[in-house]
Amino acid sequence: MVYKGLTINFIRVFLLCCFFLLAIANSFSQNSSKLEGLRKSLKQNNISKEEKSRILSSMSYNHADIDSSQIFAKQALKIAKQINNPFLQAVAWEEIGHVERRLGNNPNSLRASLKALRIYDSLGLKERKAASYGQLASNSISDEDYKSAIKYLKSAENIYSVSDEKGNLILNLLNLGEVYRLAGKLDSASIYFRETLERNKILKNDIVQSYSLGNLGMVLSAQNNLGQAKEDLIEAIEILEPLGDAYSTSVYIAELGDIYWRESKWDFAEAKLLEAYNMSNEAGLKEQIRDVSRMLTDFYKERKHYDKAIQYLEINRTYQDSLVNKASIQKIEQIKANHEIGKRETEIGLLNTINANQRNQMIILGIGVLLISLLAYMLFRSNKAIKKVSQHVASQNKIIEKREQEKALLLKELNHRVKNNLQMISSLLSLQSHELSGHPAQEALLTGKNRVEALSLVHRKLYQEGSETKVALKDYVEELVLGLFYGYDVAFQPELDIDNSSISIDKAIPMALIINEIVVNALKYAYKDVEVPALKIQLREVKDTLEMDISDNGIGFTKEEGDKKNSFGLKLITSLIEQLDGKIKKLESQQGTHWKIIVKSA
Secondary structure: OOOOOHHHHHHHHHHHHHHHHHOOOOOOOOHHHHHHHHHHHHOOOOOOOHHHHHHHHHHHHOOOOHHHHHHHHHHHHHHHHHHOHHHHHHHHHHHHHHHHHHOOHHHHHHHHHHHHHHHHHHHHHHHHHHHHHHEEEEEHHOOOOOHHHHHHHHHHHHHHHHHOOOHHHHHHHHHHHHHHHOOOHHHHHHHHHHHHHHHHHOOOOHHHHHHHHHHHHHHHHHOOHHHHHHHHHHHHHHHHHHOOOHHHHHHHHHHHHHHHHHHHHHHHHHHHHHHHHHHHEEEOOOOHHHHHHHHHHHHHOOOOOHHHHHHHHHHHHOOOOOOOOHHHHHHHHHHHHHHHHHHHHHHOOOOOHHHHHHHHHHHHOOOOOOHHHHHHHHHHHHHHHHHHHHHHHHHHHHHHHHHHHHHHHHHHHHHHHHHHHEEEHHHHHHHHHHHHHHHHHHHHHHHHHHHHHHHHHHHHHHHHHHHOOEHHHHHHHHHHHHHHHOOOOOOOOOOOOOOOOEEEEEHHHHHHHHHHHHHHHHHHHHHOOOOOOOOOEEEEOOOOOEEEEEEEOOOOOHHHOOOOOOHHHHHHHHHHHOOOOOOOEEEEEOOOOEEEEEEOHH
């Protein structure tokens, strides 16, 4: 079956290219000389705090190093608050939002962008407000919330339609088209891409022209309008190649190869896919290498060129983001199996032909000595061939077994390193908390330390037990809870009733954090003036769900405390339960506190 389109990672990264256009609407180049000039200006003794805040925000925007960008943005915000300048605060918040998004901290980026948006709105700065809408849309895209992204970009479009001093409208329309394409609304995407092409007849911007044509070509390809799709993609590639944009060029070349593939033009398809792969490889575009190598794997598999399919699937596996991607490993083994089956079928066919010849010769020559001698010789050859095949299969099995052992060893080492890193973080938090003795932040650091230790315990269990992705629930929960009791110097022992079942690491980590939050909260607040404290944890697997009951005989909490919306602990517990596709079945706090939580086990 023909491979259909680009992978989701391909599409996501391509969208980021479009949003990069929006981000550089005010400046199409950043260079070291500009940054050096800003540094010199900052060192002048007579500059005001207002100018200093502006320079720091500009340095954050232009700096390539993300850590330095974050430091400059926060310094700019601190000075802007000191001089009570709302506009400079908004500029700094905007840069913080950019940095947090680059770090992958979407919630922090969203909060920073919203703060900038509110300030720009209060000051009546419409185009700045539109730029904030664009940043909010980018955060929504990262969360695959296309509906919100469209809403934000529509709001920006309404502003730019009235006021567009810096020419951002056409870039916003281009981004809208791409979001509609990602959302599967191809007709709407086509309309916006055609509008940007029409507007660009006046602007004559090569980047806008190439991206609009390339994206429109991808839409037409998805709509099976292959002829026009090829024309648009070829024109986009011709524009981009002189600009040295290897990333976007390789995207469009790969899409063009996919179209030839669907048209059964095998030579053209192979040439384009290899061209996209080589271009990505030369430019060091790891994600592109992974995706195009995946396409080449499926292409050669369909063409029954199993040697090449294995070659490119091995490359694809090298560039996978996770060592535990079982789907990729299974795919490799499937292709290897098909390759071996093909060889064996050929050899068996040869043996069948030999046997047929033997039967014919026996019928023709009778039972003479010559026939017996010839038959013995042919049987000898057959046995030798079978032995050779058996040796080859045994050799391949050893290779496969060795690779499985290497995979297991690498995974075990990965868990060991993650465990060590988390323990180091826990130790640093513990040391820092000692430095803050009596300070309100000490409690937050200790709480964070407990959460990190809960995560570290998961990876320690995986490392010790040699399991790929499974954690023994009983041992893990008992060690986690007893460790908390020891850490808080609690005299009584908990009552634990845990099933002997195992859960995946994806389930174990959220479960650990939920249990950590509830138990720590009980140990800290529940047993004031309670003479005989008790804590009971029951965890059972019922069909495809895990039922968790945690109860104490403490002082409980009031309904108003339970309904607080600003409690980080409750927010974290609720968020983790939602992540596990579960629900809080019961939460009582009349005589102690009783949590009953049900989550999916698979």
